[in-house]
Amino acid sequence: MISVLQRVRQAHVEIDGQVVGRIDAGLLVLLCAEQGDTEAQAERLLAKVLKLRVFADDAGKMNRSLQDVGGGLLVVSQFTLAADTRSGNRPGFSQAAAPAEGERLYAHFVALARAAHPQVETGEFGVDMQVHLVNDGPVTIPLRIAPEGDLLRKA
Numbered sequence: 001m002i003s004v005l006q007r008v009r010q011a012h013v014e015i016d017g018q019v020v021g022r023i024d025a026g027l028l029v030l031l032c033a034e035q036g037d038t039e040a041q042a043e044r045l046l047a048k049v050l051k052l053r054v055f056a057d058d059a060g061k062m063n064r065s066l067q068d069v070g071g072g073l074l075v076v077s078q079f080t081l082a083a084d085t086r087s088g089n090r091p092g093f094s095q096a097a098a099p100a101e102g103e104r105l106y107a108h109f110v111a112l113a114r115a116a117h118p119q120v121e122t123g124e125f126g127v128d129m130q131v132h133l134v135n136d137g138p139v140t141i142p143l144r145i146a147p148e149g150d151l152l153r154k155a
Contacts, residue, residue: 001041001104002032002081007054007139011074013123015131021121023072027054028133033097033105041145042109049073050117054139056067060112063138066117073113076123076131099126 004025006081013020030050033042050067059062079102083091096102103125113120123129 001037001045001109001145002034003045003049003143004030004078004081005052005054005139005141005143006133007136008074008144009134009136011131011133013076013121014075014132015124020129021074021076021090022122023074023119023121025069025136026071026073026119027066028076028131030076030078030081031106031109032077032079033102034095035097035101036103036147037097038147039108041147042105043112045143045145046109046112046116048143048145050113052141054141070118072119072121072123073117074108074123075106075113077102077125078127084102084111087153096153102148 008026008028010024011028012019012140014020027049051065053065054062055064055069055071079093079096082093082096084095085091106125110120110122
């Protein structure tokens with residue numbers, strides 16, 4: 001699974017001009033399932049998201065997690081994270097999970113998040129959305145959980 005985490009001061013998602021998910025300070029997670037991804041990868045990714053120390057402590061060092069600060073979590077599906085741009089000028093998306101499988105893994109991630117964290121908001125899978133955010137820092141971190149469970153940074 002591929003994700004991009006953005007530490008935000010606030011973020012919200014709109015569909016057809018209506019806000020469907022909103023958080024104040026916390027993390028915006030853009031999430032993509034690739035072919036062959038599993039529920040176990042979603043579970044490992046969520047554990048990393050909740051415990052990643054990207055919020056400042058009293059000394060100003062990134063030493064606190066989302067759970068430590070009690071921030072919001074906004075999860076938005078984004079299959080374009082699987083873009084293959086190695087050739088030509090049009091990205092290919094053949095490595096993205098099929099829509100039904102991507103939606104199933106997205107829903108699994110969200111259900112786990114809601115069980116583990118008090119404030120979880122979402123967009124809507126497979127729908128044209130407008131994501132508004134104030135990136136805090138800016139802090140933006142790409143994460144990828146490989147099928148074998150190794151955590152990889154994706155450049």
